Amino acid sequence: MPTTNPTPTTMKHVTMHWNPADPVAPNSVEELIHRSNCLGTDQRITNTGGGNTSSKISEKDPLTGEMVEVMWVKGSGGDLRTSKKENFSSLYQSKLLDLQRVYAARAEKGLKSPAEDEMVGMFSHCTFNLNPRPSSIDTPLHSFIPHAHVDHTHPNAAISVAACAKSIEVTKEIYGDEVVHIPWMRPGFELGLAMQEACKNHPQAKGFIMGQHGLINWGKTGRECYELTLELIEKAAEHIEKKQAERGGEAAIFGGAVQAALPEEKRREVFAALLPWLRGQVSQKKRFIATIQDDEKILRFVNSKDAPRLAELGTSCPDHFLRTKIKPLYIGTAPKADTPVEESLR
Ligand SMILES: [Zn+2]
CATH class of the missing domain: 3.40.225.10 (Class II aldolase/adducin N-terminal domain)
Incomplete structure (x- = not known):
């Protein structure tokens, strides 16, 4: 059976931005x-x-x-x-x-x-x-x-x-x-x-x-x-x-976690070591800047069992190709304590 109709006030996954009082003429x-x-x-x-x-x-x-x-x-x-x-x-x-x-x-x-x-x-x-x-x-x-x-x-x-x-x-x-x-x-x-x-x-x-x-x-x-x-x-x-x-909620998503995320402070250290080198690598012909996303959802994905396989499948909607390209590069190598982080990516 189809679910009951949500109303604007109960919607959690979208936000109503059109106020009925907004002064716009219908059919214009x-x-x-x-x-x-x-x-x-x-x-x-x-x-x-x-x-x-x-x-x-x-x-x-x-x-x-x-x-x-x-x-x-x-x-x-x-x-x-x-x-x-x-x-x-x-x-x-x-x-x-x-x-x-x-x-x-x-x-x-x-x-x-x-x-x-x-x-x-x-x-x-x-x-x-x-x-x-x-x-x-x-x-x-x-x-x-x-x-x-x-x-x-x-x-x-x-x-x-x-x-x-x-x-x-x-x-x-x-x-x-x-x-x-x-x-x-x-x-x-x-x-x-x-x-x-x-x-x-x-x-x-x-x-x-x-x-x-x-x-x-x-x-x-x-x-x-x-x-x-x-x-x-x-x-x-x-x-x-x-x-x-x-099906087990967030803990089970993407096949479950196979590794824990580094603590935030440690992640910042890794970024500080890695990103200048990475920007040098990608900016040799054209300058690029990077955006980092390491929120809870992203970490859940990158630490999951299925992440390498799913990343390889690429995006599902062809319209996303225009911005994201067809698929991300998944790098599974976790930096080792005694190896400079850029070394572990070479
Ligand atoms: Zn479309």
Whole structure:
């Protein structure tokens, strides 16, 4: 059975940043910007630069003076947290849908076909009001989902569901019929068409878990869409927390600990000895600075039995590659008391 719906006040794994009293007009670009900034402010919801949001809004066409449906969607580059109007592309929704006929007429089409790639270049022909912002590769997803407001995010909790071996079953267990699992497909025209079809086949659905990728969901209003995004993430996180507790809690995670962390003071000593040398190694062609993270969660991972194997598997969501690269380098060698720390890494 699906879990009961969490409310904003009971959510532990996401934070509601959109105050109902915030002065934004419904179904406006300003509302879309506000929703996007609120989503991006909670960094558990999506990675920096990742995810996108859209609203289909009625606007006056400068060419005809008539009202037309315009899809505003976060364009390439930029971050949801800091997005402004210039970060969104605006496209005629009817022209985007017309592209389906252009695509259908192509003889050789399909996933990763030249025809699919060529459709990316067609989006700029659908530009509304000379907006220069290039549209995102996710444009067909937002356009072909037949709902007014759509959020696409990469929350860790949803990715964990999307990338696990039993993703289809787990999606069902958490969400019942309200969220449907869509198998992995690279973002593009074909994925947009697949989502359009899934919306037809599952009219009750409020969102999709995108296999090995993330979450996409929608609402009749911007506010409804935002609250649903939070609710779906919260449900996934609650489920993971519950399963973790049933399986021995934090002590058993990642196969359990195989070594204890050095005391904090000792860790500082090791960093002081290691980091100048390490920066020298990586900065020979281009200067780099490092960020250190040795909080409880990171230490639990690096000291665990499964860490070397899991690190080698790399990140689960392709969007994370952009920032983190495909996989971390796990170095299992603990510095020995009588060996300078940089020696033990050579
Ligand atoms: Zn994505």
